Amino acid sequence: MxxxxxxxxxxxxxxxxxxxxxxxxxxxxxxxxxxxQGFTILVYMFAAMTVAILFLMTWVIFKEAQPAVFKFGxxxxxxxxxxxxxxxxxxxxxxxxxxxxxxxxxxxTVPIGISVALVTSEDFLPLVVRNAIAFVVELIxxxxxxxIGLWGIFVFIPIIEPLEKWLGSTFKFIPLFxxxxxxxxxxxxxGIILSIMxxxxxxxxxxxxxxxxPKELRSASMALGGTRWETIFRVLLPAGFSGMVSAAMLALxxxxxxxxxxxxxxxxxxxxxxxxLDPAYTIPAVLANEFAEAEPGLHxxxxxxxxxxxxxxxxxxxxxAVLLVQWVGKKNS
Amino acid sequence: MSNYINPEIDExxxxxxxxxLPTQRRLFTYAMNGLSFILSLLAFLPLGSIxxxxxxxxxxxxxxxxxxxxxxxxxxxxxxxxTILMVGIGAFLSIPVGIMTGIFxxxxxxxNKITNFVRFLNSIxxxxxxxxxxxxxxxxxxxxxxxxxxxxxxxxxxxxxxxxIVLTTEEAxxxxxxxQRLASAALGGTRFQTTFRIVVTAATPGITTGVSxxxxxxxxxxxxxxxxxxxxxxxxxxxxxxxxxxxxxxxxLYNSPDPEINKLVWTTSIILLSLVLFFSxxxxxxxxxxxxx
Numbered sequence: 269m270x271x272x273x274x275x276x277x278x279x280x281x282x283x284x285x286x287x288x289x290x291x292x293x294x295x296x297x298x299x300x301x302x303x304x305q306g307f308t309i310l311v312y313m314f315a316a317m318t319v320a321i322l323f324l325m326t327w328v329i330f331k332e333a334q335p336a337v338f339k340f341g342x343x344x345x346x347x348x349x350x351x352x353x354x355x356x357x358x359x360x361x362x363x364x365x366x367x368x369x370x371x372x373x374x375x376x377t378v379p380i381g382i383s384v385a386l387v388t389s390e391d392f393l394p395l396v397v398r399n400a401i402a403f404v405v406e407l408i409x410x411x412x413x414x415x416i417g418l419w420g421i422f423v424f425i426p427i428i429e430p431l432e433k434w435l436g437s438t439f440k441f442i443p444l445f446x447x448x449x450x451x452x453x454x455x456x457x458x459g460i461i462l463s464i465m466x467x468x469x470x471x472x473x474x475x476x477x478x479x480x481x482p483k484e485l486r487s488a489s490m491a492l493g494g495t496r497w498e499t500i501f502r503v504l505l506p507a508g509f510s511g512m513v514s515a516a517m518l519a520l521x522x523x524x525x526x527x528x529x530x531x532x533x534x535x536x537x538x539x540x541x542x543x544x545l546d547p548a549y550t551i552p553a554v555l556a557n558e559f560a561e562a563e564p565g566l567h568x569x570x571x572x573x574x575x576x577x578x579x580x581x582x583x584x585x586x587x588x589a590v591l592l593v594q595w596v597g598k599k600n601s
Numbered sequence: 602m603s604n605y606i607n608p609e610i611d612e613x614x615x616x617x618x619x620x621x622l623p624t625q626r627r628l629f630t631y632a633m634n635g636l637s638f639i640l641s642l643l644a645f646l647p648l649g650s651i652x653x654x655x656x657x658x659x660x661x662x663x664x665x666x667x668x669x670x671x672x673x674x675x676x677x678x679x680x681x682x683x684t685i686l687m688v689g690i691g692a693f694l695s696i697p698v699g700i701m702t703g704i705f706x707x708x709x710x711x712x713n714k715i716t717n718f719v720r721f722l723n724s725i726x727x728x729x730x731x732x733x734x735x736x737x738x739x740x741x742x743x744x745x746x747x748x749x750x751x752x753x754x755x756x757x758x759x760x761x762x763x764x765x766i767v768l769t770t771e772e773a774x775x776x777x778x779x780x781q782r783l784a785s786a787a788l789g790g791t792r793f794q795t796t797f798r799i800v801v802t803a804a805t806p807g808i809t810t811g812v813s814x815x816x817x818x819x820x821x822x823x824x825x826x827x828x829x830x831x832x833x834x835x836x837x838x839x840x841x842x843x844x845x846x847x848x849x850x851x852x853x854l855y856n857s858p859d860p861e862i863n864k865l866v867w868t869t870s871i872i873l874l875s876l877v878l879f880f881s882x883x884x885x886x887x888x889x890x891x892x893x894x
Contacts (some may be wrong), residue, residue, distance in 0.1 A: 527730070
């Protein structure tokens with residue numbers, strides 16, 4: 269017990285002697301103090317666990333990929349063979365498929381996502397309708413990828429196939445469409461399906477970006493005689509440019525890693541063809557199809573190496589997007 | 602006043618003000634209005650079509666006995682059970698870690714270097730492809746236990762759920778006013794008491810939002826389960842054996858030539874979609890409530 273809290277015998281007053289400078293209110297013992305200490309340690313431990321998971325993940329995947337990393341080295345990146353029997357593995361067709369299908373998706377998503385963001389953040393429509401549109405578009409994000417794939421195969425491909433056949437026969441002279449009688453399972457279809465899946469990311473973040481552009485900027489532009497669309501093109505879009513770029517990057521990261529829907533509609537054929545109407549293969553798709561039945565050793569190693577490449581690709585895009593958001597936030601504040 | 606205004610200039614001014622916009626600018630406005638509405642409508646089509654097709658194709662094949670028979674007897678009850686089991690394991694593993702990390706971010710120094718770093722890593726973790734998470738779970742659980750299992754699947758799902766719970770918990774805790782913390786501390790509450798009796802209790806709806814959002818996301822995941830939980834035609838033999846789940850059932854059987862199985866796949870989609878939509882709507886409802894408080 270602290271001495272200063274004892275009633276002073278010389279003083280008849282029942283109050284504590286508060287003028288004593290030795291009073292110490294800091295608790296350093298007792299049950300509550302131990303609880304507090306334990307709690308702090310526990311919280312730090314759990315936070316450290318979250319941090320550890322990302323590093324552990326990198327290390328585990330690198331370790332799984334080790335046989336292939338040592339055997340093929342960087343040559344893996346531009347080799348085109350994929351022969352399980354002869355233990356020859358190369359990543360180029362998969363990297364090509366991943367990049368091209370994601371590029372198609374992002375090209376389609378950016379204009380649509382920005383229009384959805386504009387329609388839902390400007391006052392074209394009553395607030396209730398705007399909120400309903402934003403809600404419905406975000407609902408797309410909740411639909412499981414495998415269900416979108418199912419829809420893609422049985423509903424979307426029959427719809428898009430005649431168009432692709434027409435493109436293939438009419439624009440054969442353009443290398444991009446140079447495929448005789450394309451089937452519905454191709455990289456173009458995969459790109460469209462991907463764009464449906466990443467649209468909510470693009471639309472929701474762009475909407476948030478547009479909503480925080482100060483009202484004064486709009487009013488000023490309109491006071492100077494700008495029409496609504498002149499305001500949008502000269503004021504709103506430039507002001508929100510960096511935010512939209514990072515939205516597009518986050519969406520691109522999604523597209524890189526999307527697995528099930530792409531696996532179901534891309535045709536799964538490891539080839540590099542300039543034509544968008546030819547089947548292709550992506551890194552997530554080959555992992556989904558082969559990993560469960562792969563033999564330990566070089567095959568699993570090569571698949572893990574592919575996983576590592578995918579991991580690095582998405583990590584780079586996502587880190588870039590997050591840093592851009594932070595940088596913009598700092599600049600604005 | 603009127604002396605200052607030259608009638609001639611006044612007239613031309615009013616004429617100018619009443620003049621409609623030049624044709625070119627007007628056309629541009631109309632064209633852009635039309636374009637943006639058409640593009641926005643395009644965004645609606647897939648969702649409407651998906652919901653419509655799944656309902657119309659799935660409901661016709663629905664039979665009540667599907668709900669309690671395993672796949673081998675033409676039902677999907679084992680997959681429902683497997684999904685619930687694995688999402689349950691995922692929630693059990695990730696909820697404590699997620700909430701504690703959320704507390705760390707909101708209560709232990711909001712913007713120092715360590716919390717910024719943890720927050721940064723969590724937002725990176727949300728962007729890691731789910732198939733890569735599956736490879737991680739394969740390396741950590743399947744290779745060590747030498748067994749494809751429900752536990753491995755649940756572990757993979759917990760990694761997917763974790764950052765969602767962390768970031769929404771932090772947001773929910775931030776909404777609690779600092780006065781409440783100070784009041785608790787002034788009454789002699791320790792950090793532990795303040796956090797659990799005051800802050801976490803007040804933020805429960807927000808934390809539940811995060812949890813149901815994470816469940817909605819995990820329930821629909823297929824890729825990480827393909828080579829961690831694998832699949833089984835019959836009831837699962839326990840936590841440490843291959844287990845069926847709704848998304849993997851759809852993926853494994855969508856190409857089946859048997860029309861019966863094909864109907865089953867569409868009906869399974871209804872069940873999976875309603876499960877996922879239920880949890881994401883629940884989270885939206887809860888978050889709306891917290892915002893109005």
